[in-house]
Amino acid sequence: MATWYKCPVCRKLSREHHDLARHYLGQTNKEHKDWLKKVGLSYAELITMQVTEFGNKGYDALAEVLKKEAQEVEVDVK
Amino acid sequence: MKREYSIIGKPTGNVDGAAKTTGEAKYCFDMSLPNQLYGKHLRSPYAHARILSIDTSEAEKLQGVKAIITGKDVPGGKWGLWRRFRELCDQIALADDKVRFIGEPVACVAATTKDIAEQAIELINVEYEPLPGVFDPLEAIKDDAPLVHDDFENNINATRHIEWGNVDEGFAQADYTREDKFTCFPQAVASMEVHNSLASYDKGSKRLTVWSSTQSPYYLQLGLADALKMREGDIRVIKPHVGGGFGGKNSTMPDSTSAALLSMKTGRPVKIVFNREEEFISTEHRTGMHVALKIGLKKDGKIVARECKVITDGGAYTGLGATALYLSGIFQTFPYKIPNYRYDAFRTYTNKVWATSVRGFGATPTVYCAESQLDRAAKDLGIDPLQIRKMNVMEPGYEAPGQYKVDSCGIMPCIEKMEKRIKEKWPKVEENEGIGFSAFAYMSGGIFNWIDTPYAYSGARVQVNIDGTVDLFTQASDIGQGHNTVSVMICAEELGIGMEDIRLHPADTATTPVDLGAWGSRETLMNGNAIKMAAGQIKQKLVDLARAKLGENIAYDLVAKDKRIYLELRPERGFSYYDIVRDAIKLNDGEPLIGTGHYTPHNKGMISPAYGMGIMAIKAKVDKEIGHIEPQGVLIVHDCGQEINPLGARGQVEGSVHMGLGYCLCEDMPNDNGMLLNPSMNDYKIVRQRDMPQIELMDVPTYEAEGPFGAKEAAEATIAPTAPALANAVFAATGAEFDSNVLKPEKVLKAIRAAEAKKAQKK
Ligand SMILES: [Zn+2]
Numbered sequence: 001m002a003t004w005y006k007c008p009v010c011r012k013l014s015r016e017h018h019d020l021a022r023h024y025l026g027q028t029n030k031e032h033k034d035w036l037k038k039v040g041l042s043y044a045e046l047i048t049m050q051v052t053e054f055g056n057k058g059y060d061a062l063a064e065v066l067k068k069e070a071q072e073v074e075v076d077v078k
Numbered sequence: 079m080k081r082e083y084s085i086i087g088k089p090t091g092n093v094d095g096a097a098k099t100t101g102e103a104k105y106c107f108d109m110s111l112p113n114q115l116y117g118k119h120l121r122s123p124y125a126h127a128r129i130l131s132i133d134t135s136e137a138e139k140l141q142g143v144k145a146i147i148t149g150k151d152v153p154g155g156k157w158g159l160w161r162r163f164r165e166l167c168d169q170i171a172l173a174d175d176k177v178r179f180i181g182e183p184v185a186c187v188a189a190t191t192k193d194i195a196e197q198a199i200e201l202i203n204v205e206y207e208p209l210p211g212v213f214d215p216l217e218a219i220k221d222d223a224p225l226v227h228d229d230f231e232n233n234i235n236a237t238r239h240i241e242w243g244n245v246d247e248g249f250a251q252a253d254y255t256r257e258d259k260f261t262c263f264p265q266a267v268a269s270m271e272v273h274n275s276l277a278s279y280d281k282g283s284k285r286l287t288v289w290s291s292t293q294s295p296y297y298l299q300l301g302l303a304d305a306l307k308m309r310e311g312d313i314r315v316i317k318p319h320v321g322g323g324f325g326g327k328n329s330t331m332p333d334s335t336s337a338a339l340l341s342m343k344t345g346r347p348v349k350i351v352f353n354r355e356e357e358f359i360s361t362e363h364r365t366g367m368h369v370a371l372k373i374g375l376k377k378d379g380k381i382v383a384r385e386c387k388v389i390t391d392g393g394a395y396t397g398l399g400a401t402a403l404y405l406s407g408i409f410q411t412f413p414y415k416i417p418n419y420r421y422d423a424f425r426t427y428t429n430k431v432w433a434t435s436v437r438g439f440g441a442t443p444t445v446y447c448a449e450s451q452l453d454r455a456a457k458d459l460g461i462d463p464l465q466i467r468k469m470n471v472m473e474p475g476y477e478a479p480g481q482y483k484v485d486s487c488g489i490m491p492c493i494e495k496m497e498k499r500i501k502e503k504w505p506k507v508e509e510n511e512g513i514g515f516s517a518f519a520y521m522s523g524g525i526f527n528w529i530d531t532p533y534a535y536s537g538a539r540v541q542v543n544i545d546g547t548v549d550l551f552t553q554a555s556d557i558g559q560g561h562n563t564v565s566v567m568i569c570a571e572e573l574g575i576g577m578e579d580i581r582l583h584p585a586d587t588a589t590t591p592v593d594l595g596a597w598g599s600r601e602t603l604m605n606g607n608a609i610k611m612a613a614g615q616i617k618q619k620l621v622d623l624a625r626a627k628l629g630e631n632i633a634y635d636l637v638a639k640d641k642r643i644y645l646e647l648r649p650e651r652g653f654s655y656y657d658i659v660r661d662a663i664k665l666n667d668g669e670p671l672i673g674t675g676h677y678t679p680h681n682k683g684m685i686s687p688a689y690g691m692g693i694m695a696i697k698a699k700v701d702k703e704i705g706h707i708e709p710q711g712v713l714i715v716h717d718c719g720q721e722i723n724p725l726g727a728r729g730q731v732e733g734s735v736h737m738g739l740g741y742c743l744c745e746d747m748p749n750d751n752g753m754l755l756n757p758s759m760n761d762y763k764i765v766r767q768r769d770m771p772q773i774e775l776m777d778v779p780t781y782e783a784e785g786p787f788g789a790k791e792a793a794e795a796t797i798a799p800t801a802p803a804l805a806n807a808v809f810a811a812t813g814a815e816f817d818s819n820v821l822k823p824e825k826v827l828k829a830i831r832a833a834e835a836k837k838a839q840k841k
Binding site for chain 2: 022027028029033042044045047048050051052054
């Protein structure tokens, strides 16, 4: 068994908060955007950081929030 | 092993060459039908506006006007090429609630003459409520930006993430890293033949026939079915000769949808031809983008990591832009082994005409950035540009995890041949001259099935008649690249007959097996395989019959060659092809011999079944006083597998270099709040024939097991390396680094001054 993390909006599970952040910013629908606003993040700012600066600043910032917000799920990884 | 062929590999004039050069060949542009009407669009003067009302009453009164349609007359829904993801099918026949770019059609008139149709659109009164627009991708994603499509928050149309290896660890291991930012400007398609269609609806049978200048009759059939809410099978699309597509004729466009709707309304044939201005302001072009690129290398030049960020200016609709976004991430990694790679890309909607796949399909902009950066890194590390490429290129069997696998791969022999030839050709360079290089690779058709077709990717049917003549049916599209010739050559070689024995019936959805169309350099490999399979079935029947008649041992091989079927090791024992065909048809209950073939790639990764590749060098002279760049010569070594028609392949290379030079030097689409400022061939500058440098083309033939007779891509690959090879030549001559394409003299001078200042500072 391993601990994975669930997207707060859809059913996507990721091994790491960082991967979950990557999934999250790849979604173009309103539901994902609305949740960001709820936790006080700006999609535009995250994407701008991600595409105009080197490194993973947009994903990093969202991953920090997801560490607190994403539900942990035990997954059978056999 | 070098294989000997009768027809394959021999420089061959196009089967339709004489008709085209004498003007006999019929393009849709040339066609007309009895009782035909002429259609003309009224277009939006606003980049973004709500349509409050459309009053057509005055226009309807004009004598000669037979019908007018607006968004309310469109029965179907939205359409697009991404049928697998319906939310990305965002195109509409005529704007209904709002307009999204300047030039978007809002109404269309059918009249008895072109002049009357043009007068009539002036009489249509549209009331708009102008809305604020977005024109730059970084503005478009802002939280308070106006939305181009209400359902797409922050105007994000599509996103792509590609990653393999461990990029952060890769950079940690690097001895040298460098970061560069680029802006790549869009490029027009500028086909000689503009978009145009002729539609004829039969009210009795409720069937529609459309002749159109398209790259894919099948895609057009599907687009029309969605737009008109009809069954695919009730729509027949015929592609006559086409004067160029370059990626701009994959989407179903309003020339076809409006012509069809007006024909359905009037019961008369309707023809719509865009003029050149309409072509510029309302049809698809190459995507503009911001690119941030980071590379990490060891001291010896080995690449250990690359990271790329892209945000693109998608325009108002999707087209094939979402696929181009993906391929911009893929092709910049070719033909190198990059152990750790990360790509993040976002495509935005903006209030401009939309961007799509254009010759090079996403590769052209990012290869420009990546190959420019590689030369800068090589210079910093004190490594020769060819050496750094040799150090990093792929070998046969290379796999990029989860993405692609490369089987035939002649890149190293290509570079070795280049090294040798360049010393002979350009032994030294004078002051202000430089030689620049760029390696390249490109697909032989795409594996992606965004259109969601249940059919094979390509099909063909071969019928052999009693006199030995052959009818070859396939929907594959010759759009000027010479595929009609390649089709006939492959069929003739497989059957061992002459090209003159074959009559080709191309690109008619009512009579030919489906092919996905001419894009991504796919027709030679994909359709070639289908034709070879269909012809091969008949060849097998003829060989079996000949073997039976000869009473020979089953182990003895027979061949079909030179219009005979005979024992390979005893050529005198055999029969005339024509005699065997007659016997075979008699034994077939008097039916002509039919072979069917198809091709769909399997187990070849996500991108393509095979890759053409090579290296390009350009020698250029720079006038440091006025900033003018003069390309003096182009040297290319290309691995395109077994060439089918070397003459056609050469034409493709020359065309790609021409378009690549335009991308590098002069083709520019300046835009002011959604208004294209140069929508004419006077103001949009393409490279003229007399300014074309001499091109020397060499090949390193490999055998691609997946391709017909060993063939693979021999079409688009050489566009992407052209701009970086030329920019690298300027870099070699002057040290000037460019952060964008379109190297006009003022930009060149500025970059030269910056390079000189940097050099002085170092001292
Ligand atoms: Zn989610």
